[in-house]
Amino acid sequence: MSGIKDRMTKKIRENDNLYQLLFECSEIAAVIAGSDGTISHVNRRFLELSGYRRSDLVGKKKWSELVVNGDLTRMTQYRAFLDQGTSTPAHTYEFKLAARNGSFKDVQIFRQPIAGTTRMAIHFVDISDLMRVGKKVISSEEKYRSLIESTDDSIYMIDREGTYLFVNRQVLARLCVTEANIIGKRYSDFHDTQDTLQFAGYVEKVFETGASHRYEHMSGKNGQRWMLRTLSPIVEARTGEVRFVAVVSKEITDLKKTEEKLKYLSLHDPLTNLYNRAYFEEEMHRLDNNRFDIVGLIMCDIDGLKLVNDTLGHDKGDELLTVASQVIRKSFRESDVVARVGGDEFAILLPNSPRSKVEEICARIRTSVQTYNKKNPGLPLGISTGFAIRTGPGQSMAELYREADNAMYQEKIFGSQHARNVIVKNLLNTVENRGITTKQSLKRLRQLVTVLGDAAGLTEKRLKDLALLAQFHDIGNVSIHDRILLKSASLTADELQEVHKHCDIGHRIAQSAANLTPIADYILKHHEWWDGSGYPLGLAGEEIPLESRIMAIADAYESMTSGRPHRKAISREDALKELRRCAGSQFDPDLVEKFVKIVA
Helix, strand or coil: CHHHHHHHHHHHHHHHHHHHHHHHHCCCEEEEECCCCEEEEECHHHHHHHCCCHHHHCCCCEHHHHEECCCHHHHHHHHHHHCCCCCCCCEEEEEEEECCCCCEEEEEEEEEECCCCCCEEEEEEECHHHHHHHHHHHHHHHHHHHHHHHCCCEEEEECCCCEEEEECHHHHHHHCCCHHHCCCCEHHHCCCHHHHHHHHHHHHHHHHHCCCEEEEEEECHHHCEEEEEEEEEEECCCCCCEEEEEEEEEECHHHHHHHHHHHHHHHECCCCCCECHHHHHHHHHHHCCCCCCCEEEEEEEECCHHHHHHHHCHHHHHHHHHHHHHHHHCCCCCCCEEEECCCCEEEEEEECCCHHHHHHHHHHHHHHHHHHHHHCCCCCCCEEEEEEEECCCCCCHHHHHHHHHHHHHHHHHHHHHHHHHHHHHHHHHHHHHCCCCCHHHHHHHHHHHHHHHHHCCCCHHHHHHHHHHHHHCCHHHHHCCHHHHCCCCCCCHHHHHHHHCHHHHHHHHHHHCHHHHHHHHHHHHCCCCCCCCCCCCCCCHHHCCHHHHHHHHHHHHHHHHHCECCECCCCHHHHHHHHHHHECCCECHHHHHHHHHHHC
16 A cells, blocks of 8 residues: 555656646746735746746735736725635736836736635736737727828728728718618618719729729719719738728819819900900811811901000900900800900801801991990990801811901901090090099180290191190090099109109000191100100200190199199289299290290
8 A cells, every 4th residue: 555655646746746847837927826815836937027036926925916907996806806715717807917126017817726726826928019019009090090080081991792881970971871870781872873883883893903993973962062082992911802992082072163164264265254266276277177168257356455455554455355255245146156366356256157147247246336335435345347258168267367357457447546536535535524624724725825836936737736735735644543633632752653654645545546646746745844854754955845845834824823633723923923933944934935925
């Protein structure tokens, strides 16, 4: 018996040694503790993990004292749970292990009672690296999730059948659904048949090619929104197989509107909204391909536009162009190509229009111009027209254009001068109506220059020009704003500079009207001073035309005795004193003496 007992004892000892060796060499940190938690055994890996010495732990510390967590309530409950005894089944927990150097390590704890004893084995798996990676993954997921949720684009993921697997908040908002009501349902449940078929076709392309695809489509009731959809494959890394499709749907309505506007502007004149020259030339080229045998071409030119621009400003010129475009446009069919091809030129293409039809339209334009001028005498409109007809494929559109352009200029030779004369007459009426110079004042001024001119020995013809100068010398004032002309206070330096422009503008107006051409130079120079300090050219003495010198004296006298918005009228005696004072500086001294003798 004693031999058997010895052998059993030896066997048990060998087994204990084996288990002790396995326990000690295990790569899993472990401790063995009694029912109260006091550590009785620790292995090498636990010592490495915790940094403690074996003598610090065995019989001295309870293993639960080494486990910490920020949640004190949970820790208390857990420690109470640890004291429940050996009948407790195995459990797994995640806590932090307090190392000897004061650091903390994330560990996963496996607690297992040892059968037949009151002890338990506690294993600690170091998951610090795993937790760090996990936190990075969570942080990354949160970051991208936040990005996906904050965008204004609709982002979603579907499978090959079009089943929704993921949607962001924009999808929910646009479809007016909750996440619970869309995940697991198909695209076709929320979109019409045409949209679904188009979308399914692109989904299939992604699965077949493994590449991204994009397309534009209209969305919403009556197609009021443009969307750009980009479909991209989500590929399984191991097999390279397309598993799902990620969709980004971006609203591009504003972009499409901008594109349409740019396209419109590329083909239309921004001022008149008619077609521009580029579009007109494209149509010319198209018609050169003989699609239509009979083609009519009408050219129109705005008479006196340069005069309006130079005198009333480009705003008034633009207004005249706009009116002209409206008059012209109303005379044609919607199918006719009406274009602004130059600053003051318009051209119209009339496919399949015989000569009788083209002549009828030209007559209609003239009638429309007359009707407009009766209602708007302040800014009269003149349009010269010319046309040409191509009756067969032999003539090029470029030749037809030149023929119509020449015909238009033939009419312009006879009509434009009349138009300019009408504009000049209206400009003069405008000056008079503004209350700066009255008809009575102009009458007195004509009398004054005539008697002074006669005293200076001017011929009958020059006296007539001088009388005409008295009437039109300040016609350039039409370009000066009322706030300056009617200002009661003294003018500023900038305002004076603006007033000085009226000589040059008046000169240009006179050059545009045949009956005023002889006095254009006198208008330009009637504010020059005898000593050279006048404007606009700084001429002196006899460099200044005699008519301009006479005009300067008579105009100054009439201005002083009649008054102006910025100064009251003075007596005849005071006015003559002022003329004598300025003789030799502002005025020709000999002419001043003659004028004083006549008026005194």
